[in-house]
Amino acid sequence: MSQITTQLDDSGAVDPNLPPDSSRRLWVTTCCAVGGAAGVATVVPFVSSFAPSEKARAAGAPVEVDISGITPGQLITVEWRGKPVWIMHRTEQQLKELPSLDSQLADPESDRPGFTPAFAKNEWRSRRPEIFVCVGICTHLGCSPTPEFTTAPGLPANWKGGFFCPCHGSTFDLAGRVFANKPAPDNLEIPPYVFSADGNTVTIGVDENTKA
Numbered sequence: 001m002s003q004i005t006t007q008l009d010d011s012g013a014v015d016p017n018l019p020p021d022s023s024r025r026l027w028v029t030t031c032c033a034v035g036g037a038a039g040v041a042t043v044v045p046f047v048s049s050f051a052p053s054e055k056a057r058a059a060g061a062p063v064e065v066d067i068s069g070i071t072p073g074q075l076i077t078v079e080w081r082g083k084p085v086w087i088m089h090r091t092e093q094q095l096k097e098l099p100s101l102d103s104q105l106a107d108p109e110s111d112r113p114g115f116t117p118a119f120a121k122n123e124w125r126s127r128r129p130e131i132f133v134c135v136g137i138c139t140h141l142g143c144s145p146t147p148e149f150t151t152a153p154g155l156p157a158n159w160k161g162g163f164f165c166p167c168h169g170s171t172f173d174l175a176g177r178v179f180a181n182k183p184a185p186d187n188l189e190i191p192p193y194v195f196s197a198d199g200n201t202v203t204i205g206v207d208e209n210t211k212a
Contacts, residue, residue: 062205
């Protein structure tokens with residue numbers, strides 16, 4: 001798995017209480033997205049074959065993904081509305097450890113509005129405990145975090161696995177919940193999605209309240 005090999009320097013972090021600077025936001029987002037994508041590319045496959053055409057994607061067309069081959073512990077990345085979406089098959093051990101992290105999180109029950117649909121208001125933040133689907137964009141400045149399943153510089157020694165945003169050091173667990181006292185103000189976004197009747201396909205972009 002990809003490792004962060006340089007120490008985090010957060011001396012240039014933006015005060016989250018200041019008004020947003022659109023030019024800085026664009027610059028930081030672009031740099032972090034490029035860097036994050038390069039790191040993730042070495043550890044997770046990008047399933048471009050499941051994506052619709054560029055025109056359909058820009059219009060927000062749903063994306064169907066065959067998840068029957070995703071093994072426990074594996075994460076893949078697909079694109080929806082121009083955003084990276086992670087689909088992970090969590091192991092039994094990873095699911096078992098989620099509740100033990102609640103005291104370390106800023107919003108363990110995902111009560112803050114706008115990022116967690118009703119169907120994901122549970123301890124797994126998912127329709128099925130083992131299958132996790134979320135938008136891979138940090139809620140701080142729109143950077144792209146990287147999946148980290150072992151400890152690395154910038155992460156605590158007792159790291160249980162999750163997602164690390166190298167831009168300003170925000171960390172999220174394997175349910176996309178942000179740790180307390182980090183720049184990111186909210187948990188990672190859960191997109192609308194549904195499973196097929198046989199459970200082998202997930203369609204991103206539709207749910208009970210969002211139709212194609």
